[in-house]
């Protein structure tokens with residue numbers, strides 16, 4: 001498939017954050033510990049303490065070239081921490097994570113917005129690795145929305161079988177390809193309100209596409225993001241849209257996409273759902289949930305995954321920055 005202008009933007013969006021991330025300064029551990037102890041021990045916040053109100057861009061993406069509409073969201077710490085201390089701690093965690101994962105990137109292989117959109121839809125209920133092992137055959141056979149819209153569903157089902165729920169996923173990707181062709185001239189739209197009209201595309205998928213294929217800031221509230229922001233007491237909301245708004249209020253909009261990568265990468269490598277590797281966690285001094293997982297450094301080290309544990313990553317074609325940092329590509333489908 002020919003590389004479009006949007007595909008070039010995609011490549012730029014993947015490269016851009018690395019330099020910015022390496023600029024983050026690391027504070028001495030002792031200092032960090034003191035800051036955390038203070039924050040965690042925290043004075044009780046009076047109920048009437050005035051909330052810090054942070055300007056937040058509206059969740060609805062703006063038309064190209066227009067300024068984002070702005071709404072105001074109050075920072076509301078779930079614990080005794082003050083709103084200002086919460087903002088500082090949250091931003092500090094993000095800076096630390098930027099140092100831990102300077103090569104963080106979306107973990108789905110893609111070369112253009114269409115591929116990213118399809119891969120994100122396929123990633124429901126399975127790993128990015130499995131999607132990455134499946135999509136090369138899919139995109140080789142159906143490189144454009146027009147090709148996939150006209151596909152024989154049984155042939156697509158056969159290709160998608162390794163992803164699980166392959167019949168429903170076949171319906172979704174053919175359906176969304178038809179909608180792209182019929183409504184958007186075969187192009188993936190770059191606006192949230194248009195993306196969510198596509199079958200099988202919700203806000204989470206739309207933000208992944210906007211953030212990584214169009215360079216528009218977005219917060220991806222997946223299962224890792226939800227778990228980690230609760231452990232860090234950034235919010236006690238449980239609804240993904242409310243989490244998105246609460247966390248968005250803690251950070252400048254320009255940080256949202258990289259923040260999402262950092263949090264999700266940390267959730268996949270160190271801060272696991274069942275056994276977080278607290279004893280090997282570089283942000284332990286900033287984490288109110290330290291001790292929820294394994295604290296013995298040697299035992300915790302054995303829990304690390306992907307490049308942190310010396311294993312291959314999820315992408316068959318990871319960005320160069322990942323390879324330069326010692327990361328390894330994932331094996332193709334069927335390889336040992």
Ligand code: SF4
Pocket residue numbers: 231270271272276277278279281282283284287288289290291292293
């Ligand atoms: S200290 Fe433990 S719970 Fe906190 S972020 Fe690290 S691994 Fe997760």
